[in-house]
Amino acid sequence: MTDTRKFFRRSAGVNRDVCKNALACLLLLAFGFSTVAMAQVRDLVRGSVDSNNVVRLSESKVSWASAENDLGALDEATVLQALSVNLKRSAMRQAAFESLLQEQQDPASVNFHAWLTPQQVGEKFGASANDIQAITDWLQAQGLHVDRVANSRMSISFSGSAANVKAAFGTELHRYRVNGETRIATVDTPRVPAALVGVIQSVRGLITARTHSYHTLTQHQSSAPMPGATQPELSICPPAGTCRYFLTPADFATIYGMKPVLQQSINGAGQNIAIVGRAQVSNADIEAFEHVTSLPNSDPILIVPPAGISPPPASTSCTDTDPSDCGKANDQSEATLDVERAIGTAPGATIYLVASTDVDNQDGVLIATEHVIDDTPLFAKILSISFGSCESDAPPNGLSYLDQLFSQAAIEGISVLVASGDSGVAGCDTTGTPPKLQFRSPNALCSSSYVTCVGGTQFADTTNSSAYWSSVNVTGYASALGYIPEGGWNEPLDSSNASQIAASGGGVSAYLPTPSWQAGVGVPGTQGRYTPDVAFSASQHDGYFTCIASGNGSCVANSQGSFGFIAIGGTSASTPSMAGIVALLNQKLGGPQGNLNPRLYALAATPSNGVFHDATPASSGVTSCVITIPSMCNNSMPGPTDLSAGLTGYPLTTGYDEVTGLGSINVQNLLAQWVATVPTFFVPIRRCRYAPLHC
Known part of the structure; x- marks a missing residue:
């Protein structure tokens, strides 16, 4: 350092x-x-x-x-x-x-x-x-x-x-x-x-600022071990229909080119990742997750900011919670997901859960974020935030404050990762509910050019799943065979075929300017800060394997040898995954990298380096890409009763787009190419709309 x-x-x-x-x-x-x-x-x-x-x-x-x-x-x-x-x-x-x-x-x-x-x-x-x-x-x-x-x-x-x-x-x-x-x-x-x-x-603090988490979850039960098998299977293959698979850490490593890196003992050792939240986690959940996925045991370290309030102890079973809340997305499930995803991507890193409940008009997530950036020198150089609120709900002075705070993080060498949101182009709508507000608005916390905004992709694997997934699990419940083509995450229908909000957030800020480095193929222009920057799998279609006992997913085997687990989707999952990748990067290079974006966009200028998997209409598998119909080639929103009667979003394009950013990452190539690319700084593009910070 x-x-x-x-x-x-x-x-x-x-x-x-x-x-x-x-x-x-x-x-x-x-x-x-x-x-x-x-x-x-x-x-x-x-x-x-x-x-x-x-x-x-x-x-x-x-x-x-x-x-x-x-x-x-x-x-x-x-x-x-x-x-x-x-x-x-x-x-x-x-x-x-x-x-x-x-x-x-x-x-x-x-x-x-x-x-x-x-x-x-x-x-x-x-x-x-x-x-x-x-x-x-x-x-x-x-x-x-x-x-x-x-x-x-x-x-x-x-x-x-x-x-x-x-x-x-x-x-x-x-x-x-x-x-x-x-x-x-x-x-x-x-x-x-x-x-x-x-x-x-x-x-x-005079205007209520509330963030919400970005994830959805479903409960599942593994199969019992087959005769002669040592473990049950996670995949679900109905007699008639498409098989369903679940992303374990080993699967993520296979798909995104991490296995060669981990084999070189680049696993995040010596790196600290700060995850902010409003709840504690049950260490029993974390340990069960590590046991099932063959990861070393490592519990997160809880820190409560001095200006915050300690969250209550985590629930350890459904009987500890309101029965109506059991198995639903909440602050504890968010914190658990974030910790398990960070550990699953960087098993050698130290994970700090910085958590506070809300204090009057101030959001506990923002209190925790301030603590990581301003109160703890040399504490954690990676900050993961799986929360947000739409720009339209936030006062412009709040965006200026966040931009200033995240610029402080950058000058301290902290890499900040923020989820783009799970409501597609309609960032103010509530994820999972029928469409309601129907106007474009990105995540306000993503709008700062000093954060790397992480969106969501979806695997295009349904037409020939056997080409991408093994029929059996091996160590760590791995079943992915290699990289799987991706489109934009967009699931406009729920399990009952009713309209829902569930897609990668993205768009352009109405307040903060286009940063000097955000240029290249696909970048729409200079209307404002565009998000997201990168993306990883975020769909429920192949949800992330997670252990949460309070959601009936303890991952502890019953007398028949099967166990309950939780599958989680959302950009809340892709964001701590990126945080873990940054830990690998920092370990290899021997120190923190600060704001990742200038170098990421410089790397994207040379597609032949293989750093990014560009999500395009072709890779999405959508045969007829119509922007007004929600699909894996856009982040458009459905109407309450008709897919084509919703809010038009942004399309996937070659290069950058406002659904998946630059695309997902091949981690091996990222680490190999990082030092070979020098970011290019252009003349800053400045606008003065609603008196942003630097005008």
């Missing part, structure tokens, strides 16, 4: 050599060469802070905070926790920050992989001590309690009563009923003293 002290010495030396006079310094800053050492801290608070001289922030209201949803004012005695004032940098500091991000990915730079700690981010690029003191003094003068200043010095957390919040920010808080849940939002745009408007970007 690069010593960050060397980075500061080297950058300082470069500046002394080049910056001989004031003109040279200005040129150096203008062209962005090693600007980090010269990004001097400046006070952005101008003049005295007068609470009678206020300015409203440039924030937009959320669409759901409407009169028809309004339940009235929030009780002013209500105490609100986990609020924060989010700050912004001067133009000079932001330019220096972005310059360092590029230098960290340039092998020719003295700052290549010179990752910073959260504290160093604050020292070099955070708000000045005077600005932080001015904001802190003002918050306290309003009767609010200052709880913490982020190590990055880019946010200040506080708490207080709804009455004090109303007085401080000049807006009443109301309750709203939206899709069956109660949310909170401001009636007016928050206001702050005019002297602080130059340093305050937004106020977070």
